[in-house]
Amino acid sequence: MQTEEFADVLAGNDDYTARFGLAGLEPVAARGLAVVTCMDSRIEPLDMLGLKPGDAKIMRNAGARVTTDVLRTLALATHLLGVTRIMVVAHTKCKMASATADEVVAAIEQSSGIDVRSLDFHLIADQKATLGADVQRIRSWPFFPPHVPVGGFLYDVDTGRLTQHA
Template structure:
């Protein structure tokens, strides 16, 4: 029995499974790359970088923020999964870089009635400065192998271009 709320995506999975070709793919990053980016639907990390499944480890969250969980995951990726370089990719027109905390809280409360004032949404005042800070968090994380290259990039959602900023 398929719940009606998920019928469309389960049908899509049936099609995917019928043509599934990734069996046997190694769990390591074949191109040695980890990418931390935003959950924004306008970003297609593999296509954006000319990669294919298995080439990179992709971590996504609101605002492409380097959180404790991202750092934990990068430690595992660099020591166990073949990652030898890391990209942090923010993007233009990011809601996390244009909304205030009050606006986010009000929008959520208005749509759901839930009080979310206790949550830290890690909003971004200055996108370039925040990107540089997040890149530095990774570079100074003591649980990564020394000398792992880390770069900070901005993806333009209107052109598809990537620019290195940090």
């Protein structure tokens, strides 16, 4: 059953399938890379790193945070999907690094009337310190193969420049 709310993206999918060229692509990360980054639409992970489909495993969430689910996914990626190095990529002008918990709760309650005070949005008070802590969380998690390189990076949404910070 197709609904009108998704007609535009389903039409886009029709165009995509007409030129689809990824059949037979292996499920492993061809370049051995996993990238944890933000869901922000200004970030194009493959393009910003000079990669193509199949080169890396990409995980996205609000704020590029290393949550328990990200750690679980990275464990699978390092043991089963060819990942041998991990990047955590935060970005400039991130809403998760500029809003307070009270502001986020108020905005959601105002737009929907839903009480979200029980949710932890993993907001970021100090972006570079949080990036460092998230990188360290990966480095110290015991379920990765030994010696997996992990780096923390900041992506500038105005220039496209990526710099290493951890």
